[in-house]
Amino acid sequence: MASIPSTRTRSLRPATREAIYGYAMASPWLLGFAVFTVFPMVAALVLSFFRIDFLTETQFIGLSWWDSVFSDRIVRKAFYNTGVYVVAVVPLNTVLALMIAVLLNQGIAGQSIWRTIYYLPSVVSGVAVSLLWQWLYHPEVGLINSMLYRIGIQGPRWIYSEEWAMPAVVIMTLWGAGAAMLIYLAGLRDIPTSLYEAAEIDGAGPVRRFFRITLPMLSPTIFFNVIMNIIAAWQVFTQAFVMTDGGPNNATLTMVLHIYRTAFENFYFGYASAQAWHCLLSLWFSY
Numbered sequence: 001m002a003s004i005p006s007t008r009t010r011s012l013r014p015a016t017r018e019a020i021y022g023y024a025m026a027s028p029w030l031l032g033f034a035v036f037t038v039f040p041m042v043a044a045l046v047l048s049f050f051r052i053d054f055l056t057e058t059q060f061i062g063l064s065w066w067d068s069v070f071s072d073r074i075v076r077k078a079f080y081n082t083g084v085y086v087v088a089v090v091p092l093n094t095v096l097a098l099m100i101a102v103l104l105n106q107g108i109a110g111q112s113i114w115r116t117i118y119y120l121p122s123v124v125s126g127v128a129v130s131l132l133w134q135w136l137y138h139p140e141v142g143l144i145n146s147m148l149y150r151i152g153i154q155g156p157r158w159i160y161s162e163e164w165a166m167p168a169v170v171i172m173t174l175w176g177a178g179a180a181m182l183i184y185l186a187g188l189r190d191i192p193t194s195l196y197e198a199a200e201i202d203g204a205g206p207v208r209r210f211f212r213i214t215l216p217m218l219s220p221t222i223f224f225n226v227i228m229n230i231i232a233a234w235q236v237f238t239q240a241f242v243m244t245d246g247g248p249n250n251a252t253l254t255m256v257l258h259i260y261r262t263a264f265e266n267f268y269f270g271y272a273s274a275q276a277w278h279c280l281l282s283l284w285f286s287y
Contacts (some may be wrong), residue, residue, distance in 0.1 A: 048274035053267040065274035075251050075275055078258040079282065081166065085254065086233040088170045093229055096224065097177040100213070101184035115185070119178035130242035133172040134159065137243075159244050165251040169239050180225045187221030188214070234283065254277050 012020075023030075043170065048066065049061040065236075070074055104115055131248040136143050137158035145155030158168040191214065199209050240246055246253035246261075255275075263272035 043228070044273040044276055045266045047267045047270050049275055050270045051268075052270050054269065055267065059072060061270070065271045068271065069274050069278045072186055072275075074250065074253070074258060078253045078255045079279060081251070081253055082234060084166060085170065085236055088167075089173050089233045090204070090226060090229045092170070092174055093177050093180060094226055096174055097180035097225070098184050098218075099190060100177065100181045102210070104181070105185060115182075119182055122176045122179035127237035129172070130177070130239050133168075133175075134243045135222065137168055159252075162248050162251045165244055165248060169236075169243065169252055172239060172243075175237075180229065183225055184218065184221060187218045191217045212277070268274065 049060060050064060051061050052065075077128070084238050100118055104111060104118070108114070135141075137160075139145055139155065139157040139160055142155075142158070144158070148155040156164045159165050192209075195213050196209055197214060203213065235256055236254050237260065240252045240254045240257050243259070244252045246257050259272045262268050262275060
C-alpha cells in the first residue's frame with residue numbers, strides 16, 4: 001500500500017510573523033478602542049438625526065438638531081468657556097510642573113518626601129478635591145479669604161462670582177500638576193550628565209544650560225504632556241459640576257457638562273449627540 005506523501009508547509013517570513021505577533025499583542029487595546037470609542041462615536045452620530053429619549057417613541061428628524069446646535073447661544077457659551085479653560089490651564093500646568101520637576105531634580109534634602117507631597121494631589125478623587133476647594137473658596141468662612149483678610153486684603157467671592165469663577169477653577173486644577181511633574185522627572189533622569197559637565201566646563205551658567213540642554217532634550221516629554229493636558233482640559237467636567245454646577249450665570253459651563261445636562265437631565269439624547277459631534281468637528285477643523 002502506497003504511503004500518502006506529506007505536504008510541506010512554507011514557513012512565514014520573519015516580517016509577517018512579527019506583524020502577526022504585534023497585532024496579537026495589541027488586540028486587547030484594539031478591541032477596547034473599537035467597543036468603547038469607535039462604536040459610541042458612530043452611535044452618537046446616528047442618534048444625532050433622531051428625537052430620542054429611550055422612553056417614548058423614536059422619531060427621525062434629519063438635520064434639525066444640527067441646525068439647533070449652530071444657533072444655540074448656550075452651546076457657544078459652553079464651547080467658549082472650555083476654550084478659555086484650555087488656553088489658561090495647559091500653559092500654566094506645563095510651566096509649573098516643569099519648574100517643580102527641575103527643582104526636585106537638584107538633589108535637595110528630603111527629595112523623596114517633596115516628590116510625594118507634590119504628586120499626592122493628582123491621585124486624590126476629583127470629587128473630593130472639588131469639595132475641598134469649594135470650602136477653601138467660600139467667601140466668608142473659606143481659608144483663602146480668611147488668610148487674605150489677615151493681611152488686609154478683601155478677597156473676592158471666587159466661585160460665587162461670575163468674574164472669578166473660571167480663574168478659581170483654573171487655580172484649583174493647577175494644584176494637581178504632580179502627574180505631569182513625575183513624567184518630567186523621568187525625562188530629566190534620561191538626560192546624560194556628561195552634557196551638563198561639558199557645558200559647565202565651557203562656562204555655561206545654569207540658565208544657559210537649561211535653555212540649551214534641558215529644554216531641547218526634554219522636548220519629546222514636553223510634547224507628550226502638552227497633548228495629554230489638552231485632551232484632559234477639553235474633557236473637564238468634575239470641577240464645574242461639583243463646585244459651581246456651571247454657574248454663576250453659566251460662567252463655568254463647560255462643553256461636557258452641557259452635553260451631560262442635555263442628555264441625562266433633559267433626556268434629549270439626540271441633541272446631546274449633535275452637540276458632541278459639533279464640538280469634535282469644531283476642534284478638528286480648528287487644529
